[in-house]
Amino acid sequence: MTETRTTPPSDSITDVAPEAPSIAKRLASRPQLVLVAVLVVLIVVTGIIEPNYLSVAGLRNSLVWAIPIGILAAGQTLLMLTGGIDLSIAMIATASAYVTANQSPKGTAFAIAVGLLVGLLAGSLNGLGVGVFRVNPLIMTLAMAAILLGLFTGWATTIFAGSTRMNDFMRTVGGGNFFGGRVPWAAVVWLGVALLVLYLLRRTGFGRNLYALGDNPIASRLSGIRAWQVLVAAYALSGVLGSIAGLLIGGRIGSVDLQLVGFLLLPSVAAAVIGGTSIFGGIGTYSGTILGALILGVLQSLLTFLGAGQGVQQVLYGSIVIGLSWMYTRLASAQ
Amino acid sequence: MSDTPNSVLTAKGIAKNYGPVVALRSVDLSVEPGEIHALLGANGAGKSTFVKVLAGVIHQDAGTNHINGDPVSFKMPNEAAEAGIATVFQDPALIPDLSLDQNLTISGLQHRDVEPWLERLKLANYDFGLLARDVPLATRRLIDLARALALDPQLLMLDEITAALTPEQADLVFDVMREWKRMNRSVLFISHRLGEVLSICDVATILRNGRDVANFSLDGVEESELVAAMLGEALAGAAPAADSGLTSSVADDTDVVLKAIDLDFRGKVNGISFDLRRGEVLGLTALEGQGQDELFALLSGDHRPNTGEIIVNGEPMVARSPYDAIRKGLVFVPADRQEALLPQRSVRENLAMPLYNRIERWFNLRRDEGKRVGAAIERLDIDTRAASQVQRLSGGNRQKVTIGRWLVEDFEVLLCFDPTRGIDIQTKTQIYELLREVAAGGASVLIYSSELREIPLVCDRVLVMYDGAIVHEQPAATATEEILLTAAHGLEVVSS
Amino acid sequence: GGDDEGGGDDTFTIGVSNNTVGNGWREQMICAIKAEAKVRGNVDEVVLLNRDTDTAGQISDITSLISQGVDAIILNPGDAEAFNSVIEEAVAQDIVVVVVDNAVTSTAAYLVSNDQAAYGELGARWLFEEMGGTGNVAYMRGIDGVGADTLRDEGFQKALADYPGITISSEVFTDWSPTTGAQQALEIITTQDINGIWTSGIDYSVVQQFDAAGMAYVPIVGADNNAFIGQLLNIAGLSGVAVTNPPSVGGAGAAVAIDILEGKDIDKVTLLTPQALSDSGDLEDIYIDGDFPDGWSSYMEIDPYTHYTADDVIACKGPGE
Amino acid sequence: MTATTPTAERRLGSPEVKRWIQRHGWTVGIWLLLVVLVIWYTTLIPKFGGFQTSTIITGGTSWIFLGVAQAVVVIAGGLDLGVGGMLVLTSVAAAQFMDGQSLGVILILAVLITIAAAVVNGLVGWIITVSKVPDIVVTLGSLFIYQGLALMVLPKVGGGTSGSFRWMFTGSENGIGSNPWPAIVVITIPVVIIAWWMGRTRSGLSLYAVGSDKTAAFLSGVRDAKTKIVAFAVAGAFSALAGFSSVSISGVGNPTTDGGTLTLNSVAAIVLGGVALTGGVGSVLAVVPAAMILFFFNPILSALGVDPNRAQVIQGILIVLVMMVAGVLEWRRSRRS
Numbered sequence A: 001m002t003e004t005r006t007t008p009p010s011d012s013i014t015d016v017a018p019e020a021p022s023i024a025k026r027l028a029s030r031p032q033l034v035l036v037a038v039l040v041v042l043i044v045v046t047g048i049i050e051p052n053y054l055s056v057a058g059l060r061n062s063l064v065w066a067i068p069i070g071i072l073a074a075g076q077t078l079l080m081l082t083g084g085i086d087l088s089i090a091m092i093a094t095a096s097a098y099v100t101a102n103q104s105p106k107g108t109a110f111a112i113a114v115g116l117l118v119g120l121l122a123g124s125l126n127g128l129g130v131g132v133f134r135v136n137p138l139i140m141t142l143a144m145a146a147i148l149l150g151l152f153t154g155w156a157t158t159i160f161a162g163s164t165r166m167n168d169f170m171r172t173v174g175g176g177n178f179f180g181g182r183v184p185w186a187a188v189v190w191l192g193v194a195l196l197v198l199y200l201l202r203r204t205g206f207g208r209n210l211y212a213l214g215d216n217p218i219a220s221r222l223s224g225i226r227a228w229q230v231l232v233a234a235y236a237l238s239g240v241l242g243s244i245a246g247l248l249i250g251g252r253i254g255s256v257d258l259q260l261v262g263f264l265l266l267p268s269v270a271a272a273v274i275g276g277t278s279i280f281g282g283i284g285t286y287s288g289t290i291l292g293a294l295i296l297g298v299l300q301s302l303l304t305f306l307g308a309g310q311g312v313q314q315v316l317y318g319s320i321v322i323g324l325s326w327m328y329t330r331l332a333s334a335q
Numbered sequence B: 001m002s003d004t005p006n007s008v009l010t011a012k013g014i015a016k017n018y019g020p021v022v023a024l025r026s027v028d029l030s031v032e033p034g035e036i037h038a039l040l041g042a043n044g045a046g047k048s049t050f051v052k053v054l055a056g057v058i059h060q061d062a063g064t065n066h067i068n069g070d071p072v073s074f075k076m077p078n079e080a081a082e083a084g085i086a087t088v089f090q091d092p093a094l095i096p097d098l099s100l101d102q103n104l105t106i107s108g109l110q111h112r113d114v115e116p117w118l119e120r121l122k123l124a125n126y127d128f129g130l131l132a133r134d135v136p137l138a139t140r141r142l143i144d145l146a147r148a149l150a151l152d153p154q155l156l157m158l159d160e161i162t163a164a165l166t167p168e169q170a171d172l173v174f175d176v177m178r179e180w181k182r183m184n185r186s187v188l189f190i191s192h193r194l195g196e197v198l199s200i201c202d203v204a205t206i207l208r209n210g211r212d213v214a215n216f217s218l219d220g221v222e223e224s225e226l227v228a229a230m231l232g233e234a235l236a237g238a239a240p241a242a243d244s245g246l247t248s249s250v251a252d253d254t255d256v257v258l259k260a261i262d263l264d265f266r267g268k269v270n271g272i273s274f275d276l277r278r279g280e281v282l283g284l285t286a287l288e289g290q291g292q293d294e295l296f297a298l299l300s301g302d303h304r305p306n307t308g309e310i311i312v313n314g315e316p317m318v319a320r321s322p323y324d325a326i327r328k329g330l331v332f333v334p335a336d337r338q339e340a341l342l343p344q345r346s347v348r349e350n351l352a353m354p355l356y357n358r359i360e361r362w363f364n365l366r367r368d369e370g371k372r373v374g375a376a377i378e379r380l381d382i383d384t385r386a387a388s389q390v391q392r393l394s395g396g397n398r399q400k401v402t403i404g405r406w407l408v409e410d411f412e413v414l415l416c417f418d419p420t421r422g423i424d425i426q427t428k429t430q431i432y433e434l435l436r437e438v439a440a441g442g443a444s445v446l447i448y449s450s451e452l453r454e455i456p457l458v459c460d461r462v463l464v465m466y467d468g469a470i471v472h473e474q475p476a477a478t479a480t481e482e483i484l485l486t487a488a489h490g491l492e493v494v495s496s
Numbered sequence C: 001g002g003d004d005e006g007g008g009d010d011t012f013t014i015g016v017s018n019n020t021v022g023n024g025w026r027e028q029m030i031c032a033i034k035a036e037a038k039v040r041g042n043v044d045e046v047v048l049l050n051r052d053t054d055t056a057g058q059i060s061d062i063t064s065l066i067s068q069g070v071d072a073i074i075l076n077p078g079d080a081e082a083f084n085s086v087i088e089e090a091v092a093q094d095i096v097v098v099v100v101d102n103a104v105t106s107t108a109a110y111l112v113s114n115d116q117a118a119y120g121e122l123g124a125r126w127l128f129e130e131m132g133g134t135g136n137v138a139y140m141r142g143i144d145g146v147g148a149d150t151l152r153d154e155g156f157q158k159a160l161a162d163y164p165g166i167t168i169s170s171e172v173f174t175d176w177s178p179t180t181g182a183q184q185a186l187e188i189i190t191t192q193d194i195n196g197i198w199t200s201g202i203d204y205s206v207v208q209q210f211d212a213a214g215m216a217y218v219p220i221v222g223a224d225n226n227a228f229i230g231q232l233l234n235i236a237g238l239s240g241v242a243v244t245n246p247p248s249v250g251g252a253g254a255a256v257a258i259d260i261l262e263g264k265d266i267d268k269v270t271l272l273t274p275q276a277l278s279d280s281g282d283l284e285d286i287y288i289d290g291d292f293p294d295g296w297s298s299y300m301e302i303d304p305y306t307h308y309t310a311d312d313v314i315a316c317k318g319p320g321e
Numbered sequence D: 001m002t003a004t005t006p007t008a009e010r011r012l013g014s015p016e017v018k019r020w021i022q023r024h025g026w027t028v029g030i031w032l033l034l035v036v037l038v039i040w041y042t043t044l045i046p047k048f049g050g051f052q053t054s055t056i057i058t059g060g061t062s063w064i065f066l067g068v069a070q071a072v073v074v075i076a077g078g079l080d081l082g083v084g085g086m087l088v089l090t091s092v093a094a095a096q097f098m099d100g101q102s103l104g105v106i107l108i109l110a111v112l113i114t115i116a117a118a119v120v121n122g123l124v125g126w127i128i129t130v131s132k133v134p135d136i137v138v139t140l141g142s143l144f145i146y147q148g149l150a151l152m153v154l155p156k157v158g159g160g161t162s163g164s165f166r167w168m169f170t171g172s173e174n175g176i177g178s179n180p181w182p183a184i185v186v187i188t189i190p191v192v193i194i195a196w197w198m199g200r201t202r203s204g205l206s207l208y209a210v211g212s213d214k215t216a217a218f219l220s221g222v223r224d225a226k227t228k229i230v231a232f233a234v235a236g237a238f239s240a241l242a243g244f245s246s247v248s249i250s251g252v253g254n255p256t257t258d259g260g261t262l263t264l265n266s267v268a269a270i271v272l273g274g275v276a277l278t279g280g281v282g283s284v285l286a287v288v289p290a291a292m293i294l295f296f297f298n299p300i301l302s303a304l305g306v307d308p309n310r311a312q313v314i315q316g317i318l319i320v321l322v323m324m325v326a327g328v329l330e331w332r333r334s335r336r337s
């Protein structure tokens, strides 16, 4: 006895459920528009607090602050895409600046070269630790920062004793301007770095591998990507980016000490995060990070003019980091 | 169908979308006391989704549920349990890093609650101090079951529990189900093994494309009727048949591309040797956990053999990582899509991955990338409406991407591990045709399949593994299901 | 090394606790301590505990110095009250404790310090005079809530009270970070109209910003950092004052500690009154042109306390190194 | 072949022993290491008595509490960069409000502050669960916010607490003495409670569950969100305990303390304590000695006469080595299964 009821499958499985179009959704396709909006709002607010800020000079100041953050954050972006992070990048920057400044008497080119070498070395070591020995990036880079600080506090009065004055070339590049004092030379450096990183991420196999590793290490391995090679290269690159930022700051300040860049570590992470790079890897763009850095630059000016105590400053800073990244994930998921 | 007032469970018009994916359109189903109710359907039909709705894991977008006539809507699985519904889900529900005992605590049970059932399942005094991750899959499924039974549910839902079990273990489960029936309680049973369904179930509801399209009482029903109902008239024809002329036998004198010699690996692979000839599709089958996973791991360069050699085109292969195997032309399609895909990246990036695994290719993108990727998409006709993120593709399309990846470059041997798992009948046919094409094009294929009846449809020759060794070999054309099954259980095959 | 009974015989072990690493000032302070200990000849070891740490951390550093049975402890405390009990504990175990730079309220310790209130006041008065008693001042402080910053503020406010014409157009905390200070200075000088800058020792990087922004210099108060003194001497049109706050106060502290161990009796409190150096003569005297850290002070030998030479400090070697 | 029959198990030979070592080996090892270091230390310094014992334990207390706080969150599959900031915030709050109060009032305040810390950090956990923003990002923000709030609560170093409160954490009215017992008790009680809770109770095991496998946890009826919030709340409470300990040692609150460094110490502590940063694995009982060892590092190396800068380098290298070992072991294990 078979009592059967059969309904023909009316609509095929491939049609998709209807959805109400929403603003969030339209923004979601271009989440960076939101960051641009935030940036504009911050600029306006700052302008209201300090009218003179809305001038070439005023805006340039924010840019000047954003530049080193943007370059450090480039390193963070590359590594976050692989699911990593570099907590030693600020110390690497400091160390490079210290070496360059100290070696300046031996010739500008040489000094800069060894400065960059410091970043290359420290970065590669990070890469080996993470890529070959599978040390958690957080720990590896944290330890690297401690090691570098220890070494250089020792060396500051021994092998690197003496001058801490940055050479004039870096002073100009780091602090000087051109085009009637309107455009900082450092901005040109940042432009170069930005173009390189954007190209790397969008137009090269290396970039593809970064995204792949961060998105799914197993799949990457099975399709023949050798993680350790990519990671060593990425961390080394991040180290060099750190050195560049360090040299710029050193040049801007004119003299270096071992606290030179330290306080830019968390901002560099924040910039990447605000820019929508996922700390778990696989998702993110440098263009977003650039906006993140600019936002932090304007924020710095805003806080200066507010003359707010550090208490207020830090609360504001933290809230903005959380707020923006929250909004970003919202938009991303709305898509 | 009759939903008498004393129905244990009455579901009406259950619908569920995952974002744009329509998993369930509208499902009605009622389970009577003392009934073993089969829920059947092709992959992706919505069975698990339906079970998850009933169990309170997810919430229906529409439709109502009644338990013994009272409307219910659970927020958490444990609420369903309290209401008398216990479920063994398709995906394992034990916490890997907790001991089995702690896993019981988590679900609010003590060891003595499950004791009697463990006995029934031949797991009496099994060591519950073990971490769940160290327990074999089959055992975990049985413990899942014992845990469900300990809740003493009125309705027991089993989603593909037998898939991972040996026949003996499956029989233990059937005994329990029969007992449940004797106690005038009910079971909702999901399985793709129609044989066991017919032997143990009373009633079957069949899902297709998220709808319940048929409801049988199962006495005197033929498998073919079920299949027809599952596939729908439209697709029934598409089912590949032995005479579809896919297979082509390869002359013995053609050159050997891949040669395995006495491979040993961690006691899982014991002295395996075989040849794979150019243009050949070599089938491999076995029960769960006979070392086939390890064998493929060795061939794909993911592991290195303890002893023995892998020879590719006459040269020995020593692989430090899959990269080396790929360079030698051995490319691997894993069973688990999660292991093969970049869920957040585009179809294009997923397909193009192997193009950039060499440092010399790091510094730019291949100019012909678009062309190669396009060709692969065409060849597999991948549905690219959701191409911006592979995780939005349908399961089958995701599966196609895992294969398509290797079509963007040349290779010698395609290693496929159960490439048709979780795939509908149409996609299966497409994939089998593709494999034949590949072979015809001069490459070779080694394919592991757990679906015995499909072996003859695509293979030239078939090997059977048991306990880490190859116990049987024969031409696929003549490999009947029961020959393979006998061999797979390590039994002597009476020469046919 | 050293002796375990303390004070008894003629060689000593000196412990040093410092809670900030990486800035030139503290570096030089420690080098001065080492140098003094070395030249005195009767110190056989300087046990240095030098790391970035919080109050509790520095306290445990001091306790571990006590446990090692040093004869004297020289510390630059992170706070005025937190260390009183550990200091008293040390003294109870007859260890000589000399507090340098930042003061503590406990009377059990000897104090050798620069007079921070005076530092704030001297510089401020010079600046307000230079500005002719009227105008806007950028007030660039140190770290909010830290002892030295608070004392300097007292001095500064004291001076300010006498100059009604002066207004504070902006007040910022530099964290004693040259980089932050530089940025804030840039913001201020490019957007506001100011007539003078008072800095809490973040000086040379601030001066640098006028150049970067292409603005005309305004009078500026700084400390005795060699780089700043160099700027005062070499940059035309830059007027400023270097108020001394010598790191070698550490050397003086070491000297005091050793004197006491040798049995001399010394005043409990030694305050080094800062000098305000503005005319090129004085500046020339203490400027070191050449291979010398910018963040260090070239004013190293503090009569009558220290016995070392500038070169000993630069060498930065302790006994047995 | 599914080797799951009891007989198969027995063939492995005394699985209990093997497993016990496999499970608790790290914990035991770390405790032994600590003992060895202590014994070694006694030989390095002229005299080892109540003063030395008590100052070491007292000094280590806040490291232990902060390590436990971090461990709870990490085991639940998260990471809390904010714990250091919370230590600073609670310590200045304590110093601000407890100053000059009677012990009774102070104890009430202590309870209130602890609860407040739990609630606030629980809120952070809540934000993480609703916003879907990664923990590390949200807590990066909360770190800044806590430090800022600390400066608002207590603008400059100051405040204080009562002698008897300090005695509870340091064994001495003035924060330094020769009686280790109060500190030992104050560490043991909460740690034992939390260890029991996490190892034996359903709600405690839930932390491991979500840290180990979210979906499986959910199928077993464990709410991911709720569990995460609980974990962060517990972390907040333990950070408060750490805060009290540091007030008791210094007798004042210091809002300029860098909470970031403290957080990083806590991360190092759990790593050394064998807690997997991927979640689901580890024990607070191993974090206690690990935190002690990290704290103990400076005294030992300075007693050895090692230059402090070199000491820092050595410490960094050791931590990396530990991670290499752990990392490679973990990798081999995952490759095996």
Ligand SMILES: Nc1ncnc2c1ncn2[C@@H]1O[C@H](COP(=O)(O)OP(=O)(O)OP(=O)(O)O)[C@@H](O)[C@H]1O
Pocket (backbone or CB within 6 Å): B018, B021, B022, B023, B041, B042, B043, B044, B045, B046, B047, B048, B049, B050, B090, B394, B395, B422
């Ligand atoms: N988490 C999810 N997100 C998006 N889509 C999903 C999700 N889970 C299931 N689906 C889709 O819902 C449909 C039904 O899935 P379901 O798992 O219920 O099928 P099934 O009948 O259980 O198949 P199988 O026999 O393979 O278990 C499929 O199209 C599947 O792709």
Ligand SMILES: Nc1ncnc2c1ncn2[C@@H]1O[C@H](COP(=O)(O)OP(=O)(O)OP(=O)(O)O)[C@@H](O)[C@H]1O
Pocket (backbone or CB within 6 Å): A013, A014, A015, A016, B019, B020, B021, B022, B023, B043, B044, B045, B383, B385, B386, B391, B392, B393, B394, B395, B396, B397, B422, B423, B424, B427
């Ligand atoms: N998140 C999404 N965004 C856009 N389109 C989607 C999304 N998820 C699924 N789709 C599309 O909806 C269609 C149905 O997907 P679904 O997963 O239900 O297929 P399926 O029934 O599982 O098929 P298969 O048998 O191949 O698994 C697919 O074509 C897929 O591309």
Ligand SMILES: [Mg+2]
Pocket (backbone or CB within 6 Å): B047, B048, B049, B090, B159
């Ligand atoms: Mg299913």
Ligand SMILES: [Mg+2]
Pocket (backbone or CB within 6 Å): B043, B044, B394, B395, B396
């Ligand atoms: Mg599907």
